[in-house]
Amino acid sequence: MSPEPIFDIAHLGHVELLTNKPEASLDFFVNIFGLTESGREGDSVYLRAYDDYEFHTLKLTASNATGMRHVGYRCTSAQALARRVAAIEKLGAGIGWTDGDLGHGPAYQFRDPDDHVFEIYYDTKKYVAPLSERPALKNQPQRNHRRGVGVRRIDHFNLLATDLEAITAFMPMAMGSRITEQIMLDTGKLAGSWFTHNNKSYDVAYTRDATGTHGRFHHLTYALDQREHILEAADIFLENGVFIETGPHKHAVQQTFFLYVYEPAGNRIEVANAGARLILAPDWETVVWTETERKKGQAWGLKTIDSFHTHGTPEVPHKA
Amino acid sequence: MSPEPIFDIAHLGHVELLTNKPEASLDFFVNIFGLTESGREGDSVYLRAYDDYEFHTLKLTASNATGMRHVGYRCTSAQALARRVAAIEKLGAGIGWTDGDLGHGPAYQFRDPDDHVFEIYYDTKKYVAPLSERPALKNQPQRNHRRGVGVRRIDHFNLLATDLEAITAFMPMAMGSRITEQIMLDTGKLAGSWFTHNNKSYDVAYTRDATGTHGRFHHLTYALDQREHILEAADIFLENGVFIETGPHKHAVQQTFFLYVYEPAGNRIEVANAGARLILAPDWETVVWTETERKKGQAWGLKTIDSFHTHGTPEVPHKA
């Protein structure tokens, strides 16, 4: 009998992004992207999409840097959290416990092999809508204001890393991650890996940092309900002068319909729609894309834009 | 510490529907609904949507009756299957093992409190596309012919039952089901319960059989990627003379965008789109709708059509 799959991680909880243009970034996330502020503390503003059930999914922190300070994942139970902590400690990757913040209780922090900071937690603060934010339908945590793009919920994030093999070995051991798709270069080296912890086809992707830098951030994604909403988002970004990097188009990898923009501090932000695609098979076999296949571009032929391989935050000098 | 949630059931695998008009039903499912035949044996034709990863998700069996003969769920591992069998045997609901069929290996069968037949299994036959069915994108099991409605994958099913309290007590014990939404009448009696075994907001619903009959079937649903595809499906059904019962509209319960038709033998079939809505919280609290709330009709005010409470298969006489 094969070992059982691990169900200890419930879902991506939140990402903490750094911005060196805090006012402009906050204006972008609230008025153009459509998030709602749920709290403030110190240099951070807590933000949420209308169908996120937790207090926040984005912690936006003023800084002189950009990029991701940490990412949080919620476990499926207190017992599951304890199992993951034990596994991570055995891997020697642990940093230790924090008390949590406005959005959740005690969290255990660790580093991935590329030096990004993760935390896992179980105790959380569920969002309770004040009167003015009560939705018409009670199975939704918050009123949908349809302000700007009006994103529905956090979806996934993407990190850059120099050693994809190390990441791809680490994640299943630390987090119980399953690898749903991969890009394998002709050299036999991995150029990208997509991981999931539930039925979404991925909640974290890693792609190769061509600059050789560690700990960089590629993008954070929120989900919209329909592909048409991505097209409308493009119109809203256009009308508001937001830099559109590429899209809307459909990824060949994972088949997600995507649109990438930069928020004012330069962090790459995506809106995406996966249609009805889910990974339901508990024994899904990793789909491996070759270098030749990837050269065909995206699903409908759009060539992958150069900056997609080079732009990350914090920004670093790179040769053209 | 609370007990951990159960992750033994991976997903709804297939439904076996009975038809007393086998040729017309098969024509409907293949040419209008867009399923592909993957095999035949005895009185049964095995059918699949293009993104179903297993051999089949619908077993259509010629019979002098209509309704559902059985439903199958795939477990997350062999160990998980063993745990569920033990739990069901303890409940005294078991029927016993079968050898499986063209689509999967050994399955353990049991009855729910309303006499519907379920089976659970782990060994399955994954679909391997013959050359003519190879998709352009390798992360999809089969070519999308976009024939008729062209559904993507099996989504959920709905059974009728006389004692919703019994069902609602049974399912979590037998299957580890979580109850995501419910309708509670002013009498304190349940009129409907929606259950999930993964991140979909439901994969099985039970609603009250007003006729007091046992073991009846309400509907089977396949997912489409976009709400617009549901609207197109309505046009296709209209053009092909398929009886449209109600929709397209948005359910208040679960917020699914829906469209219900009857296939030629009278079994109710739905196409639906859930947008990006998922149940990611491992400790989701059941949303309970009151009788008053349900009287408002569906999300945008459409009144629930009368036949929705009376029509099931097999059909039984009922008072208007």
Added chain:
Amino acid sequence: MSPEPIFDIAHLGHVELLTNKPEASLDFFVNIFGLTESGREGDSVYLRAYDDYEFHTLKLTASNATGMRHVGYRCTSAQALARRVAAIEKLGAGIGWTDGDLGHGPAYQFRDPDDHVFEIYYDTKKYVAPLSERPALKNQPQRNHRRGVGVRRIDHFNLLATDLEAITAFMPMAMGSRITEQIMLDTGKLAGSWFTHNNKSYDVAYTRDATGTHGRFHHLTYALDQREHILEAADIFLENGVFIETGPHKHAVQQTFFLYVYEPAGNRIEVANAGARLILAPDWETVVWTETERKKGQAWGLKTIDSFHTHGTPEVPHKA
């Protein structure tokens, strides 16, 4: 040789609606419907959708009544206006010239056989966007704020009338209207007529007023770009507590995808999408629907809601 079709009327220009709840109505049209205020004078606020090229398309006037005070059509040239005035005077329907208002120059007013006031004009005031309203794409008159429903442009309106035969005879003579579709009852009486003056399949519809009252208003419609935007509009109306009368659904007549609501004063307002359907044939033959055909309901089977036959503004008592 047949006489040539008449091309004197360019398009529906604007509707003046009366409201006895001016503040609530204005809030609805600006913040929920998404119109922009372009001017104020006396008891009237001038409003426009972002792709309307004229100064305004809705004149909202505070009053102790509700319903439509007048409707304006723009002619294709000064010569065309003179021809229409001559034709209308010959019909004895003329009221006379006005100086126009904030939105356009001299207009000639007349009454239809049911006592609704029409005006036709050529000199108009094109909208010139102030800096804050400049669009990103210069082929669009105004920035699309995507505020609330965010309608694109005025589309059509619908009046009630007691004698449809009189209307159907009058409009082609007065306005050069072409009748694209009709409903003929088994009695041989008309119950509805749809007229166009350009390539839209209709810009004015008349339906029978079951109450026998004259001069009432049925609804005013703005166009959205996609059917999905109509579905989003339904969500926005739901979230904002706007009364949804019926829809979204697809009309059998004209195939328009529709959604009807009441603005706070009770005037019925529609958002609609016609897809790519246009009437391009200069010799289009009127499509006549029978009573039996109309009893099938809308395109996908939705029964026409009772209030659709009785509710108009101003409201009048009627028997159930």
Added chain:
Amino acid sequence: MSPEPIFDIAHLGHVELLTNKPEASLDFFVNIFGLTESGREGDSVYLRAYDDYEFHTLKLTASNATGMRHVGYRCTSAQALARRVAAIEKLGAGIGWTDGDLGHGPAYQFRDPDDHVFEIYYDTKKYVAPLSERPALKNQPQRNHRRGVGVRRIDHFNLLATDLEAITAFMPMAMGSRITEQIMLDTGKLAGSWFTHNNKSYDVAYTRDATGTHGRFHHLTYALDQREHILEAADIFLENGVFIETGPHKHAVQQTFFLYVYEPAGNRIEVANAGARLILAPDWETVVWTETERKKGQAWGLKTIDSFHTHGTPEVPHKA
């Protein structure tokens, strides 16, 4: 008083395309694009979309060449046809009368300044659906089979020309065309002009042929009802191995949502959706785009693909 606008041309009627791969082209147009064959004569197959009201809109002719043999426009009346013939004769562009073909009666042919052949006619053969092609809704000429892409109706076409100034002067005089948008290079030379004869924002576009050749064809476009249908078309083209040149994306010019492919003989074919955008103003002022503005690419930033400036049919050698 300004002269009146001319309403003599009703709409684009049909295009005759040449193919040197007649079987493959026919298979493409019928089984992938979704047209229906309405007749055959000599080397030509007559094809139509389900909402085209005339007998055909595409005449596909086997040849050893590719490109467009002629384009036909229907006039608004017999009188209008006579007026246009007189105007064209005065311009010295006339070829003379033909008897028409399977799809229409007598037509007057002429050449544009770049040597493309046009014809105008009034007598036409309206499509009468045989029993098997009768639609469910009687206001539609033919059943919608939703076969492949399933386009709705012919929309527009695009020609290449060497002297845009000559074209732009000729069309209004010959056809009464209105110029809705233009591209003006920094040199003061035109690079593109979009013309309309009704409320569509354009039914013919001319763009500069960088190769200096005369009489070449750029693309033919059919309309789909929704932007989502364009996305589905992309999936269908992908699944069927059709070469996708560029898109889906939104044009800055005219704001049309587009997707370009090559049919097997190399003729460029487009599917497009204009949303609810119409040109209703009888005195629309030409929107002029500068070279700088066009360098921004399409609406959401997609760079115009190089082949868009060089590929036309028949193909000619060109320098990279």
